[in-house]
Amino acid sequence: MKAWIALLLVIALPFAVQVNAKEEDKEGAAPKxxxxxxxxxxxxxxxxxxxxxxxxxxxxxxxxxxxxxxxxxxxxxxxxxxxxxxxxxxxxxxxxxxxxxxxxxxxxxxxxxxxxxxxxxxxxxxxxxxxxxxxx
Missing domain, CATH: 3.30.1130 (GTP Cyclohydrolase I, domain 2)
Incomplete structure (x- = not known):
């Protein structure tokens, strides 16, 4: 069971980082x-x-x-x-x-x-x- 949770975290982590990076880009970007x-x-x-x-x-x-x-x-x-x-x-x-x-x-x-x-x-x-x- 713990192996499945660890596997899900490993798979989901890159997506979470991408979402946060996009949010930071929006916040740091100059207004349009x-x-x-x-x-x-x-x-x-x-x-x-x-x-x-x-x-x-x-x-x-x-x-x-x-x-x-x-x-x-x-x-x-x-x-x-x-x-x-x-x-x-x-x-x-x-x-x-x-x-x-x-x-x-x-x-x-x-x-x-x-x-x-x-x-x-x-x-x-x-x-x-x-x-x-x-x-x-």
């Missing part, structure tokens, strides 16, 4: 960085007066960890709404040059983080990237 693309692109109008201007923005949100990625995807409609509101308040001057676009990107990131902080208690989004920004 992911990009959540807001698809389809955000499209709307901005400005005032007789001629409305139009924008199209392809946006990606950088998050760390699969849990943050899932939560951001869950709140995507709210995020999209916040971004549409932000873009529609812009003027041609606030979208005209590179510095203005960078300020808009930073403001968009700030607003997305505020929305997620209200909903989830944490900002979750590390960065916001314009993959494409077209103004017409």
């Amino acid at each position: 960085v992911a990009y959540v693309n807001l698809v389809p692109a955000i499209v709307g109008n901005f400005g005032s007066g007789t001629h409305l201007k139009f924008f199209k923005a392809d946006i990606a949100l950088r998050v760390t960890g699969s849990e943050a990625e899932d939560k951001v995807e869950h709140h995507e409609p709210l995020i999209r709404n916040q971004l549409v509101m932000l873009f529609s308040q812009q003027t041609e001057a606030s979208l005209g040059d590179l510095e203005a676009k960078e300020k808009l990107r930073q403001e968009a990131l700030k607003q997305v983080q505020q929305v997620l902080s209200q909903e989830e208690g944490k900002p979750l989004v590390d960065d916001l990237l314009f993959n494409n920004l077209i103004i017409q």
Whole structure:
């Protein structure tokens, strides 16, 4: 009987070591960085007066960890709404040059983080990237 127990331990020991090694790899590994693309692109109008201007923005949100990625995807409609509101308040001057676009990107990131902080208690989004920004 003791021989059988010893044999089972000898057979099972390598599997137990492999499981522990995999758990250590997961714990020691750096968190996964992911990009959540807001698809389809955000499209709307901005400005005032007789001629409305139009924008199209392809946006990606950088998050760390699969849990943050899932939560951001869950709140995507709210995020999209916040971004549409932000873009529609812009003027041609606030979208005209590179510095203005960078300020808009930073403001968009700030607003997305505020929305997620209200909903989830944490900002979750590390960065916001314009993959494409077209103004017409």
